[in-house]
Amino acid sequence: MLETFHILVREIEQDRSLERPEQLRERVRAMDRLEDVVWHEATETSATYRAALDKLRRRAQSRHAALAEVQQRLCGAVRCAIVQGAGAHALRGWLHHDDLSEPWGYDHLDALIGDVLSLDEPAEAIAALERDMVFYQPTPVRHVLDLIHRARLRRDDIVVDLGSGMGHVPLLVSICTDAQACGIERESAYVDSARRAAEALHVERATFLAQDVREADISRGTVFYLYTPFTGDMLRQVLDRLHDEARRRSFRIATLGPCTPAVASEPWLRAAGEPSADRVTLFRSVS
Ligand SMILES: C[S@@+](CC[C@H](N)C(=O)[O-])C[C@H]1O[C@@H](n2cnc3c(N)ncnc32)[C@H](O)[C@@H]1O
Secondary structure, eight states, X not given: OHHHHHHHHHHHHHOGGGGSTTOHHHHHHHHHXXXXXXXXXXXXXXXXHHHHHHHHHHHHHHHHHHHHHHHXXXXXXXHHHHHTXXXXXXXXXXXXXXXXXXXXXXOHXXXXXXXXXXXXXXXXXXXXXXXXXXXXXXOOHHXXXXXXXXXXXXXXXXXXXXXXXXXXXXXXXXXXXXXXXXXXXXXXXXXXXXXXXXXHTTOTTEEEEXXXXXXXXXXXXXXXXXXXXXXXXXXXXXXXXXXXXXXXXXXXXXXXXXXXXXXXXXXXXXXXXXXXXXXXXXXXXXX
8 A cells, every 4th residue: 555655646746737727627636645645544553664654644745735735826816806706707717517427526626616615614503404404515516517507597597596505506606607696595604604705705696595495585586496405395395385486487496416306296397308316407387
């Protein structure tokens, strides 16, 4: 194992191309691999082995720090462009959404957007989840880009993320499109983080409500997004609310994850294409 780590660290040390900002994917991958070395548990007790492993860990840490600095500079520049109102241009060139072959897990796009949005982890305790509520995890950025691309959002669209967590989806929609976006999230600590990020980035078209989706005002949304925020009876209640709304006007729903088959079986919705839990499915309401 030490020999493998040695070759890996040396390769990453020597690969100067990783310092070029545009090598985002490769750099993030290299940083992940360096972390594997840093956090590797010693498997032998001999002093020579431990000394060699420590030395490798220090080299890995130092190279990781150098690459992290490149990332910070890159994200600083992107943040600056967003604050100055460059919108989608700020991220153009960085965000390619073409590869959805690996539906789950996070990648270099999530690393970039995580740094760009700089969402601070809530300091306060998170309220316990009620039955049927799904714990917080953000939509992988490539799916948000896929949603943005396929929904062809316009200035008069209002995207409502039902169970928005720390707000990745509304923030990205507002940065990358002319549409407005609203996140509804019952955990106020997440909502506070999302609001702070929107304010710091001067993203005014993203708003956040600290409310339960079952009670919040949904009368303005034109696209409702669900990254399986709840299941069972709660999903049923929310689908019934949306169905009531659909009797008054037409709108779209976008889903990702295990809630997709349940949404697809609603007779008042028509899917665009074959519904799949593994990628965003778009539906239109029919009266
Ligand atoms: C799987 S996460 C999705 C986060 C976000 N939509 C995203 O894609 O990045 C589900 C979120 O829904 C929230 N949630 C669950 N039930 C809710 C409810 N009834 N009202 C509002 N938020 C809810 C959870 O607190 C959690 O943050």
